[in-house]
Amino acid sequence: MPAHTPNKPDQILDAAAELFASRQFHEVRLEDIAARAHVGKGTVYTYWKSKDEVYLAMIRRGFAAVNARLDRDLPGCGTDCWSQIRIILQAVIDFAFSHPGVFRIMRSGSLTPEDPDLQHTRRLLTDRIEACLRAGVNAGQIRDTDPRLTTQYLLSFVRGAMLYPPHDLTRDSLLEHMFALLQRGIGTGDGR
């Protein structure tokens, strides 16, 4: 019995993620999700109350995954804001490349109604990025009149790139392109 056997809920969310990634919400039948997860329709309903809840759970898990990655990587990278920004970009880009469909939905802004749980998990991520930018401003390494806006840019960068990607896009090329744009766009050249 391999230790990494996904439990039922994760197994179902994996299936949901794959399907919602390639089709609109209403084009995915709950039965398809169940079938792909190799469980019965009814089993899905033992974990969530409706198809909407499955959808939300899948997105929440996406944000949680990025947050978990940052929990792991940020503490060890020192206090230099540009190092941190690089770590953040790496985490976001890695997730976006691994789960492009989920990442697109995470930034779709079309969840009605926004549930509080999801709102919270998303805020965790954006607050983190914003805090990093503000720290950079305070340290004189960043000049930015609106870090809140820049936070949104950063996430939207990645989504836009994934949406209509140049044919030779790789994780690294995207990372370097974005990092260069940011460093020149809001960097002060200090910090060394």
Added chain:
Amino acid sequence: MPAHTPNKPDQILDAAAELFASRQFHEVRLEDIAARAHVGKGTVYTYWKSKDEVYLAMIRRGFAAVNARLDRDLPGCGTDCWSQIRIILQAVIDFAFSHPGVFRIMRSGSLTPEDPDLQHTRRLLTDRIEACLRAGVNAGQIRDTDPRLTTQYLLSFVRGAMLYPPHDLTRDSLLEHMFALLQRGIGTGDGR
């Protein structure tokens, strides 16, 4: 016949735009669109042959509007790439502020199936931006390893800003913030 009386198809697309702006595709009933446009359900079908077609028509109209604005404003602004970029940003931001829901959808990447007509209209816009960037590179005013990617950034910037906007966001503040980021991020400082 006053010029500002929208004709029936536009009236219907206006209604569709308002509704799709705040709810997912499957949450908007064709009946809702008809009701809000003050026409019968059947009338919608005299202009388009399905709900999907109405959705696509609404988005196409969005891209067409931005393109029309650029047709009008770009020719008169000279050949300086930064002037042109400013005009482009202004056009996109203006549209996004006037029709936030439609703009979000125009960049939603969830059109299934992608119809060729729409693909064409969208290309018209992105090609235009890309051409402008490349001209800047050639003129030595822009340093950019991947103008295609930067084109996507530019549009995604706006979408991201509109999605979770800071409370004090205005057309002008967004324009200046983005323009500054771009000019420092990919500008060479030459060209004046």
Added chain:
Amino acid sequence: MPAHTPNKPDQILDAAAELFASRQFHEVRLEDIAARAHVGKGTVYTYWKSKDEVYLAMIRRGFAAVNARLDRDLPGCGTDCWSQIRIILQAVIDFAFSHPGVFRIMRSGSLTPEDPDLQHTRRLLTDRIEACLRAGVNAGQIRDTDPRLTTQYLLSFVRGAMLYPPHDLTRDSLLEHMFALLQRGIGTGDGR
């Protein structure tokens, strides 16, 4: 075009009545009702919001029919309470024989939740019977310590008789048997 062609709602309630008469609520599929009424499933939903609503509407119509019959017959039968009781019994028995299943349900006491509309229509009938009994008491033709209770008896009589009927039960034999029991049971022998 015959004037008595039932309109769609009545046509549907007729079908519902026939089916609910012979099977439990959950054994009747909405599709069966629609099929028997020769309409599409969706048509039923243009008139009522749910299967429950159809069920309630059918019962309300039952009470309304008995009330209508009394509206027609009671005014012309004079003020003698025993004549009136006979008219009432006749109306109730006639309805019960014509629509045994519906009548059983009308007295099933198992509607959850009781909707106010139905409660009202039922009260119209029971109040009428009770008023008749009280008038008889006041006129010295009836001796009854609890006309409210007797009203319930009267309706339950009919239901009980229909439920497990002796093989030779007819409208007339039931009417006479009940009338005799009542006249001797609560009559004073006065009034002639």
Added chain:
Amino acid sequence: MPAHTPNKPDQILDAAAELFASRQFHEVRLEDIAARAHVGKGTVYTYWKSKDEVYLAMIRRGFAAVNARLDRDLPGCGTDCWSQIRIILQAVIDFAFSHPGVFRIMRSGSLTPEDPDLQHTRRLLTDRIEACLRAGVNAGQIRDTDPRLTTQYLLSFVRGAMLYPPHDLTRDSLLEHMFALLQRGIGTGDGR
């Protein structure tokens, strides 16, 4: 082992009785019954093989209880038919007050399909009442053209009274009201 601890099957039927009393068959989930009886869902299936069987068992138990009461009380009350009728009314009314929901269902006439076992148990009760009435007719104490019908009345009386009871209804007031109606309605005045 205290004698009043209900065994598991009775415990389950008690739970079923409480639930079926206030809701329609299809509104009660087997899971609800199990939960209220503090047993697992599967346990119910070790005693009966379907939800229908539980329902029937509950009703059979109701008739059996009334029959048992009559087995106890009738033998000792002599041969006078009016004493016996009083005993019968008392038994039925007592049961109806203790288990109003079950009694309503016992007389609901909506058991599908009628199972032979239940039919038998019910006949035991009605035959007993009918026999008592016929004995009274033979003894000249009762004048009744159709004792079978009267038997149904008697049970329906109680049901009707319980269904929409006057606010001040008690076991005794109901007993006296019914007894008076019957005695005057079908009594001959002889027998004392």
Added chain:
DNA sequence: TATGAATGAGATTTCATTCAT
């Protein structure tokens, strides 16, 4: 014997679409 997670048949309900007017 007792359990409750898992199941899927089958129910209700919705809503895009049609078409007679």
Added chain:
DNA sequence: AATGAATGAAATCTCATTCAT
């Protein structure tokens, strides 16, 4: 061209029942 009553395919969701433990 304009309508909206009628439709039924197809979706979501429920819950009686099973069965491995």
